[in-house]
Each structure stands twice: as C-alpha cells, then as structure tokens.
Amino acid sequence: MSKITIKETQNPSILKFEFEDFITKNESFEFKNIDETKNSPLAQQLFYLPFVKTVYISGNFIAIEKFSIVEWNDVKDAVADQIETYVANGGQIVTTSDNQTKKQPITVYGETTPNPSALKFVVSRMLTKSAVEFKNIDQTAASPLAKELFKFPYVKELFIDENYISVTKYDINNWDEITLELRTFIKQYIENGGTVLDESLIVAKAEQEKAKTQEFDNLDVTSQQIINILEEYVKPAVQADGGNIVFESYDETDKTVKVILQGACSGCPSSTFTLKSGIENMLKSMLNDEEIKVEAVNG
Secondary structure (H helix, E strand, O other): OOOOEEEEOOOOOEEEEEOOOOOOOOOEEEEOOHHHOOOOHHHHHHOOOOOEEEEEEEOOEEEEEEOOOOOHHHHHHHHHHHHHHHHHOOOOOOOOOHHHOOOOOOOEEEEEOOOOOEEEEEEOOOOOOOOEEEOOHHHOOOOHHHHHHOOOOOEEEEEEEOOEEEEEEOOOOOHHHHHHHHHHHHHHHHHOOOOOOOHHHHHHHHHHHHHHHHHHHHOOHHHHHHHHHHHHHHHHHHHHOOEEEEEEEEEOOOOEEEEEEEEOOOOOOOHHHHHHHHHHHHHHHHHOOOOOEEEEOOO
16 A cells, blocks of 8 residues: 655645655646546545545645644544555556646745755645755756756756756856756746656655664664754755755764755855854754764865
C-alpha cells in the first residue's frame, strides 16, 4: 500500500496528503465541487465528505481545503486511510485521455534571495521531492530543463527543489536584463510538457536517503544532534531563500562542524555571516558548548 504522509501548509484550512511517488505527470488539477470531478474518481469520492471544500491534485500530493465545520485533527487520519485504501484497491486518481492533453497553464515568478547573484523562480506546481544541484551542463543528464537553461550564456549554476528553480548568474548581465527571458522560458517549457527532472534520478535519490539514514544511525550523538538542529531550524529558512545546507562532518577534537552550501547560499556574500552569527551561535546555545565552530566546505 502506498504510504501517505500528512503535511500542514501555510493555510490552516488546507492539508497535504503526500505520496511516496508522483501521481500526476506534469499536470495540476483543482476541483471546486463534485460536478468538476469528471476526470478524477478519487476527487469525486472525497467530495462525499461534507467538510471538503476544494481538492487539489499535483506532483506527489493531494491537497484538501476544508470548511470550518470540522478540525483537521479530528478527521485527517481517516481521510489519509480513505485515500490509501482507495489507491490500494486499484482506484484511479486522475484519468486523462490523449485528446484532453491541453496545455496546463502555470505561473512563474522571480523571488530575490540574500545572494545578489541568485534568483529563485517559483512555479505554481510541484517539480521534485529531491533537492538537486547542477554546477555545469555536464551534470544535467537527469534534467533536460537544466540542460536547456545552461544554454543561456549568463547561467552559472542551478538548484532545483520542491516548486522552484534557483538560478545563479555570471556578473556579465544584470537581473533586470534577463529575468523576463528566463521566467518566460521556464513557464513555456513546463507548460509544453517538458521534463524538469527524470524519474530515475528521484529513485536514485531515494536510495541515497536510505543510505543516509543508515549513516545517521552510525554517527556519534553530537553529530546526530547537529543534523537534527540543522534539519529543523536551519534548513527551512535556507530553503525559503532558494538554497540548501547539508551536514558534512563533525570533528570532536577541534569541535568543527563542516557543512555544504547549495543553491543561492553557495557563494553568497552573506553566507559567512549567516554561518558564523546565526548557525554557529544556535549550535553553541542548543548544545551548550561555546567551542563549536561552523565552516562551509565550499564557502
């Protein structure tokens, strides 16, 4: 049975029910009522629940907006069970016929990051569950979109995660000269069904995650605590800025934590300040150890 993870969103009325795999191919659906659910038997079934207001299906999740007659805490587990049972019994999530493959309009907007050389292009659709970084065109075998973007002479590095693409540029152009061109290209590429990331890469990433879990279990307690602090307190803020931070190592002798910065954080002028004043101070305080130092391997 496909295991479902329940995730909260910024809107307390909307809850996400995430699958382990993608359930739609480059498409997003929104159903406001049962009359609109002709091509989603699952959405139709969900509307039989009196508190369901809107159903969204995209990427690897189903998001449900509820009316205020119930609290999510009272019903979310039952909804997750219902979806799991439906899928386990072979029920279809969405049905699309070939003559129905009309362009799915999306929105893309640029969002600044603390790194003046990096801009985050946010897409109104889930792109991937795995953060992937590309330093050059030779690394883009798994991402046809990244390969195309590197053909723009001003694109230096790319970072793709969740619903955004973080582009780091060379200094030759200013953002006001190239933002519209990049935004339009990304929008048209995705709307026309272009592949952002190859599924096989996501499988490889899942294997890496499994290996990471085993590695975590073999680490010393302090390293485990550091990883948990980074995951819970640091990563969400860094990802909001179009970047990522990955734990590399902890040396018990000289109390040095080494991390890898990705996306907009890589090469960002303010990243050293963030590491020293923010992350380092947080670790010192939470681990009650004033000797801890944080260094970026690629800083």
